[in-house]
Amino acid sequence: MSHQKIAPYNFFKGHPSTNLLPTKEILEATQKVLSRFDGTLDNYDGFNDTHPLNYGPDLGNLEVRKLIASWNDKNFGLTTPTDPNCINLTSGASYGIMNILAQTTFPRDDITRQAFLISPTYFLINAAFVDAGFSGKLSGIDELDDGQIDFEEFETKLKSFESQSEVKKEITKEDIAPIYDPYRPMKKIFRYVLYIVPTFSNPKGGSLTTENRKKLIQLARKYNILIISDDVYDLLDFRDTNKRYERLVHLDRESLPEGEEYGNVISNATFSKLLGPGLRAGYQETATPKLAHLLSQGGAHRSGGTPSHLNTVIVGELLRSGKSLG
Template sequence: MTANAKADSKDLFQYLALYDENSEDHENFVPFSMGAPGAESLAGCNQLLDKATRILLSDDGEERFTFQYGPCKGYPGFCREMAKFLSSEYGQTVSREDIMVTAGATQGLHLVATVMFNKDTPVFMEDPTYFIAVKILREDFGMNIIPVPTDSEGINAEKLESMLVQHKPTSIAGQKTPFWGMVYTIPTFNNPKGYCMSPERCRTLIRLARKHDVLLFTEDIYNMLHYDDSPVCPPRLMSYDNHMDEDFQGHVLSNCTFSKILAPGLRLGWIEAPPRIMKYLEKSATAWSGGAFNHYTSKVIASALKEGLIAKHLNKLRKEYRERMDIACSSLRKHLPQDVKVDYPKGGFFIWLELPPSVDTMLLLKLAVEKYKINFIFGASTSPTGGCRNCARLSISFCDKKKIEKGIVAFCEALQEMMETSKGQ
């Protein structure tokens, strides 16, 4: 690559000033802010996609279908192979009829929020949560964000029910669907806190959704990145909405993506939902016009799934990320001051730290970037209320193992300096 071409090569992270591979000092910088796969995690995508593409394009009889608009719900072959893959990963049967192709998790959220709900619809969100989702729902769509506190088991169910009662309308006239509101949650390897919602909390959420007629929108993005020796993922929230229950109607939608288990640049994801919910999405004018939101790529990935390439790549990622998480957690245990609270996760990308109340992590971030050459996500940016000011999110997904170990030491040194400075004031 020429110097000019390198200078012109920009990605999302450079535009956000999070990390610039073209900078002179990028080799010494540790970007713990990045919730995305790094170079090592993306290694092998060329070969995987080349093989899958060759398989797809070798069938001349498929050419006129491959490059045409697809079915509204997506290529049936993708839905079939995805259902098989998910059934194996989740340890329970997933129906192809419950799957719809999307152009990634963000587009899935966009589709649901705009097709199924009106502007000003109440959206009950975990506090803290995925910080960009707050901006999407509040600023892009004009929805009414209602933060609900969380603990180590997930969203506070008692607080949630109180808010549901407070905001429930007397009439649903004018609503697009039977759901008057939406609960946005990341129940498995949560972003940013890393926890898995407890079984008891999951059951309570299902009970509340059925009682109050709200949609449980779950971001099931990190579920397959579990680092224990179990052959299947932790139970997802959808598994608790049992269709054998007498009062089952279908209150849970699972929003998923290949961004964390393969490559963000594919812009491919899927929604899994029961017929009661799916009918609004697949029959929408948006889906009708789109003709499958990422038809060609879904056909490539269908080939990859059928050949076992995705499962093989995922196993490689789990091994790599497990080693990174072990290094990060081990180093934190060794170097963190004693009065810092950490819940060490068993999967996903993120480690959440609760620092002493005197530490403002926005100021800590400034010190960390300028002096210690690391960054992270400061807590207040993840909170719809601007809370969590003494909290920080570290990500293990982007950096290699050497950088993680070096970066954790630097983070702890920056924190120690900040704490000593605050004591002296």
């Protein structure tokens, strides 16, 4: 076949083909939301839910977060309903990583010592870590041929970083003085950060077993690691089974140690692959409301409100109608 012909399936690019984009459904949903929020103030309180053409609440409209929460309860067969306050709406996974790194890491002075990426990794993600100050602080952890990771290799690397200098148990406001703001809640800064696409990884396509997901969470608790779980493909599951791979964030939530206020996982999810990347809409989910709240307290969020307000309200309408997102 000539290379000039358009291939029927293009596996190089990770987005829906143009003919699959839900143009009609988005048009209808947009019309619906803009007529529902018609200025009568009946449908929104201006605080938890604001007009889609106004500034949004920091976490995003509550009605949209509730819809995403119950959609995921159904998708993942969760028995404990998801708290919508554990969800922070975003403008997609790429923005999401930038926001997570800005709110939960501080590579300066070795406060966050190292970032680990399961390798090979999504080829455009390294730059987000470089932007956040992780140049020279990036380590790869091999994804094995069966989609698992070598825990021994990972722990050996962790121990080597731990042995380089004393590891303080608590990270204090003095440690993070350049990013400390007395007018905002203190950031939760992690000692390490791990980036992983645990289900249908990009580019190898592997998926971690449930046992290894739990093992990873244990390791994260032991070494104060934030796991950024890029949950962008897990709902595109065409296996012959109705049991999906469990999200790391749900496993973290189900086994949260007594008194733990933040958890160790952030699910960084997107609607780019399910609806269309031009929408720039996604969400982050955490095991506790406290960590989700912190994700919504960055300077840009506080200034502009949730970053993709109109579009996340449109996604909410698609969830309500059951069109495109089932």
